[in-house]
Amino acid sequence: MQVCWEKFARYFEVELKEVKLSEGCYVMDPDKAVEMVDENTICVAAILGSTLTGEFEDVKRLNDLLAAKNKRTRWDTPIHVDAASGGFIAPFLYPELEWDFRLPLVKSINVSGHKYGLVYPGVGWVIWRNKEDLPDELIFHINYLGADQPTFTLNFSKGSSQIIAQYYQFLRLGFEGYKNVMENCMESARTLREGLLRTGRFDVISKEDGVPLVAFTFRGIRDGSLAFKLSANLRRFGWIVPAYTMPANLEHMTVLRVVVREDFGRPLAERFLSHVRMALSELDLAAKGPVPKMRLTIELGPARSAEEEASVRVVKREAVSGHRSVSLVSGKTKGVC
Numbered sequence: 264m265q266v267c268w269e270k271f272a273r274y275f276e277v278e279l280k281e282v283k284l285s286e287g288c289y290v291m292d293p294d295k296a297v298e299m300v301d302e303n304t305i306c307v308a309a310i311l312g313s314t315l316t317g318e319f320e321d322v323k324r325l326n327d328l329l330a331a332k333n334k335r336t337r338w339d340t341p342i343h344v345d346a347a348s349g350g351f352i353a354p355f356l357y358p359e360l361e362w363d364f365r366l367p368l369v370k371s372i373n374v375s376g377h378k379y380g381l382v383y384p385g386v387g388w389v390i391w392r393n394k395e396d397l398p399d400e401l402i403f404h405i406n407y408l409g410a411d412q413p414t415f416t417l418n419f420s421k422g423s424s425q426i427i428a429q430y431y432q433f434l435r436l437g438f439e440g441y442k443n444v445m446e447n448c449m450e451s452a453r454t455l456r457e458g459l460l461r462t463g464r465f466d467v468i469s470k471e472d473g474v475p476l477v478a479f480t481f482r483g484i485r486d487g488s489l490a491f492k493l494s495a496n497l498r499r500f501g502w503i504v505p506a507y508t509m510p511a512n513l514e515h516m517t518v519l520r521v522v523v524r525e526d527f528g529r530p531l532a533e534r535f536l537s538h539v540r541m542a543l544s545e546l547d548l549a550a551k552g553p554v555p556k557m558r559l560t561i562e563l564g565p566a567r568s569a570e571e572e573a574s575v576r577v578v579k580r581e582a583v584s585g586h587r588s589v590s591l592v593s594g595k596t597k598g599v600c
């Protein structure tokens with residue numbers, strides 16, 4: 264779960280009930296979520312694009328199960344969709360997918376502009392199904408800036424540059440432009456996914472649809488530290504690939520995640536894959552332990568002319584442990600290395 268939900272629960276003293284993940288199922292199971300609903304539940308939140316794996320939760324099924332429970336109990340529990348990433352993906356790539364106000368219980372949706380809205384950080388929004396779904400008492404009206412200004416946010420003054428940037432992107436790209444960008448991201452994610460699978464070293468746990476990201480684990484290896492080591496090795500090539508453990512119930516799984524944005528095209532994906540292969544070779548080499556060291560006693564024969572190199576003869580060879588050292592024994596013509 265994204266940390267914003269934990270913050271919300273703590274700051275507003277709301278009891279958070281989380282559906283635990285299980286092996287092979289990395290999103291909320293709608294059946295389990297609806298089972299947890301009671302008469303005090305203020306809403307069920309579904310995530311369109313899990314932060315951990317990019318997978319879309321099944322909002323349609325959640326809506327149907329919850330509608331049945333509401334009918335049975337005469338409660339009125341609504342759904343909020345956290346579409347931070349998916350809100351800018353689903354409309355372009357999966358227009359038939361019902362996750363939004365087409366479902367009657369979805370009352371509000373949040374989306375981040377700074378993810379797949381393609382602007383820089385600091386802009387996002389929440390929309391309500393109807394005016395009545397946002398209680399009036401939560402809206403403050405101020406007039407000291409020259410006109411009536413309704414304000415709902417927790418913070419107050421904010422720059423407008425992100426909004427201008429978002430508006431610019433809407434005008435510049437339009438529906439077709441966003442669709443092309445999202446299709447391209449998906450294509451790059453596919454290249455990445457296939458390349459990682461081809462190494463034979465990883466299991467990809469993200470789905471082929473959803474957010475264009477690839478989340479992967481080391482195949483058949485329980486040692487979670489390997490993912491952190493790979494992440495550290497990739498950093499040396501300039502890639503910041505987060506490695507993290509999965510939440511409760513799946514803490515034993517360590518995952519690496521690459522989120523594909525519009526500037527991550529196929530050439531970059533190929534370059535990334537070649538760096539992964541190099542980083543893997545380094546890990547393999549390190550796993551074999553230190554390279555065995557030999558002590559060689561050599562004799563340098565004098566060069567007979569200025570053009571000729573001195574001759575080298577190995578006179579003794581012994582395996583050593585400890586540090587490699589270079590020192591000269593017996594004058595200038597013999598060395599140990």
Ligand SMILES: Cc1ncc(COP(=O)(O)O)c(C=O)c1O
Nearest residue numbers: 265267310312314345347375387
């Ligand atoms: C599912 C989900 N919800 C909420 C957020 C927070 O969004 P923002 O960064 O726009 O505050 C994120 C960001 O990572 C997210 O993945």
